[in-house]
Amino acid sequence: MLAFSTSTWGSAFVAGRFATESFDPVTVAFLRFFFAAIILVPLMYILEKDRPRPSLKDWGLFALLGLTGIAIYNIAFFTAAKYAPIAKSSLFIASNPVLIILLSGLFLKETITGRNIAGLVLALTGAVIIITNGDILAAARHGLEPIDFVLLFAVVCWALYSVLGKVALRKFSSLVCTTWAVVFGTVMLFPFALLETSWTQVAEADWGVWTAILHMSIIVTVVSFLMYYQGIKIIGAAKASLFINLMPVSAVILAVVFLDEPLLWAHLAGALFVLTGVTIGTYTRPLWLNRKNKAARS
Structure with missing residues (x-):
């Protein structure tokens, strides 16, 4: 379940390019979460009958979740999907977990260990290699491209969403938090989508575009979400988080296969730094220590 759900997240980059x-x-962001909300709201009422009643402060927190993780992040995400190479954007966004740890330490006073710092340094090194295509000196001379700042903005927004989500999860389940975040984000996106989209565009969109949008709504947003959190219940969040490393791998493979995107050595080198950094920075207990303790108990 975990391998499928996290690999499916990588397919959102390719589906976003088609959409x-x-x-x-x-508009793509609005349509994705509009269809997802239609599914998530009934699911929440069916599966979470004993959920706590939100206070005014809770509604404000849900609105912030919708603003950062649904509205702003997805505008940046689909902008990157349209204009940036998928290998570049997916591998750069893969550095998110270590930034989340850093922000959690700053705002939630969670402990930041030496391993977290080492992981952050490795992941950011990989992100720099990816975003400069391996030519850091040339990037320093000529500056970054506008889409690079969009990618950086997306990473920061998702990290803020994750930190705010930790606060919301102290009272509400993951399904409730995600559902209300999607609802608020969809409402925020609606007026902008209405202004920039005509009925002619909707009528002329082919089946491939609608398939991509429905795939992101149903499979990437709803099914993968349920499977991922079921996996967390079974093996725990620490181990489950390691499967997120499959997301950029699947995105790169799908981009090479379906979009004929080139795979540069800088992508491979950067991916090695990012995935190593994320693994070191988020894995809280070494596997060999678990085996040692298990053997001692036996």
Whole structure:
């Protein structure tokens, strides 16, 4: 379940490229979460009958989740999916977990260990290699491209969403938090999507575009979400988080296969740094120590 759900997240980059051929990024983001909300709201009412009643402060927190993780992040995500190479954007976004740890330490006073710092340094090194295509000196001379700042903005927004989500999860389940975040984010995206999209565009969009949008709504957002959190219940969040490393791998493979994107040595080198950094920075207990303790108990 964990391997399938996290690999499916990588397919969102390719599906986003197809969808943004007919619609602007804001419209794609709105359509994705509009269809997801139609599924998530009934699911929440069926599966979470004993959920706590949100206070006014809780509604404000849900609105912030919708703003950072659904509205702003996905505008940046689909903008990157349209204009940036998928290998570049997916591998750069893969550095998210260590930034989440850093922000959790700053704002939630969670402990930051030496392993977290080492992971952050490795992941950011990989991100720099990826975003400069391995030519750091040339990037320093000529500056970064505008899409690079969009990618950086997306990473920061998702990290903020994750930290805010930790606060919300102290009272509500993951399904409740995600559902209300999707609802608020969809409402925020609606007026902008209405302004930039005409009914002619909707009518002229082919089946491939709608398939990509429904794939992101149903499989990537709803099914993968349920499977991922079921996996967390079974093996725990620490081990489950390691499967997120499959996301950029699947995104790169799908981009090479379906979009004929080139795979540069800088992508491979950067991916090695990012995945190593994320693994070191988020894995809380060494496997060999678990085996040693298990053997001692036996």
